[in-house]
Amino acid sequence: MNIYNNENGDLTDRDFLLFKKYIYDKVGIDIEDHKKGLLRNRLKKRLKALGIGSYGEYYEFLRRSRDDELGYFISAVTTNVTSFFREPRQWEFLKANLKEYMASKKDGRLNIWSAGCASGEEPYTIAIFLRELLGNGYDYGKISILATDISEKALGKAKAGKYGANAITGLSAGQLNAYFIKETEGGETLYSVRESVRKSVEFKIFNLVYGNFAYVSPVKDFDIIFCRNVMIYFDSAVKKALVERFISRLAKGGYLLVGHSESLIEFGGGLDSRQYGVYSKK
Numbered sequence: 338m339n340i341y342n343n344e345n346g347d348l349t350d351r352d353f354l355l356f357k358k359y360i361y362d363k364v365g366i367d368i369e370d371h372k373k374g375l376l377r378n379r380l381k382k383r384l385k386a387l388g389i390g391s392y393g394e395y396y397e398f399l400r401r402s403r404d405d406e407l408g409y410f411i412s413a414v415t416t417n418v419t420s421f422f423r424e425p426r427q428w429e430f431l432k433a434n435l436k437e438y439m440a441s442k443k444d445g446r447l448n449i450w451s452a453g454c455a456s457g458e459e460p461y462t463i464a465i466f467l468r469e470l471l472g473n474g475y476d477y478g479k480i481s482i483l484a485t486d487i488s489e490k491a492l493g494k495a496k497a498g499k500y501g502a503n504a505i506t507g508l509s510a511g512q513l514n515a516y517f518i519k520e521t522e523g524g525e526t527l528y529s530v531r532e533s534v535r536k537s538v539e540f541k542i543f544n545l546v547y548g549n550f551a552y553v554s555p556v557k558d559f560d561i562i563f564c565r566n567v568m569i570y571f572d573s574a575v576k577k578a579l580v581e582r583f584i585s586r587l588a589k590g591g592y593l594l595v596g597h598s599e600s601l602i603e604f605g606g607g608l609d610s611r612q613y614g615v616y617s618k619k
């Protein structure tokens with residue numbers, strides 16, 4: 338096979354390597370070789386929308402257009418799978434430990450970062466969870482939830498805060514009633530996050546690998562950072578650097594949550610492991 342043959346519009350091995358390097362350099366994601374088919378399928382739609390006939394041409398277009406095309410490209414290559422109350426054992430952990438942590442704080446403020454928030458289910462879950470944990474009398478003005486992602490498309494959905502029947506399966510009927518408004522749009526039933534929940538969350542586009550941490554938030558010491566199911570796409574060097582930056586932005590005793598299947602043991606000099614996927618800053 339001539340890997341440089343691009344005539345049939347397929348993603349050649351050469352083009353795949355070019356995209357792979359480009360993604361690593363711009364997003365920090367390490368696309369494994371067996372994901373070539375996945376990348377081809379994800380970019381196909383974009384080529385069609387632009388009327389571009391080959392992946393090689395699209396690569397040149399992407400490089401020439403600089404940041405104009407980058408947003409679409411990133412949205413096409415990132416995986417934004419998420420759900421409400423994902424990883425139930427972590428919510429159990431917070432239910433059992435968070436009040437005690439909060440009692441140790443003098444100002445009663447709680448600063449939380451959902452880093453890699455995808456379409457918003459995670460930060461809205463945080464807001465709902467806190468309302469259920471702290472009850473009606475709490476001053477929710479003291480709680481800030483920063484939610485960031487690199488994908489403009491995912492962030493657009495997160496800001497809209499409207500979810501269809503497939504997305505709301507992790508929520509009880511009581512939670513849907515209390516925190517969502519049921520609407521019908523184009524014949525589809527959607528659940529729109531109520532303003533009382535929405536106002537606790539600030540959404541921002543941010544690249545966790547190449548973005549400047551100094552500008553992501555004025556908060557110097559977060560109480561909880563969620564970065565769940567994001568670092569699985571990064572290699573060891575990128576992960577290590579990111580974990581160090583997270584540690585530098587956590588309050589002492591504050592929590593760093595990663596996905597259940599992720600381990601930070603190899604990078605965690607500054608962290609204590611509390612349970613699967615839950616670490617606290619030493």
Ligand SMILES: C[S@@+](CC[C@H](N)C(=O)[O-])C[C@H]1O[C@@H](n2cnc3c(N)ncnc32)[C@H](O)[C@@H]1O
Pocket residue numbers: 364365366415416417418419420423452453454455456459485486487488491543544545546547564565566567570
């Ligand atoms: C699988 S989703 C996880 C969503 C949520 N944290 C959860 O666990 O349900 C991973 C998210 O990480 C985002 N992501 C990937 N690389 C990123 C980067 N370099 N900077 C910021 N976000 C990134 C993707 O856009 C995607 O929305």
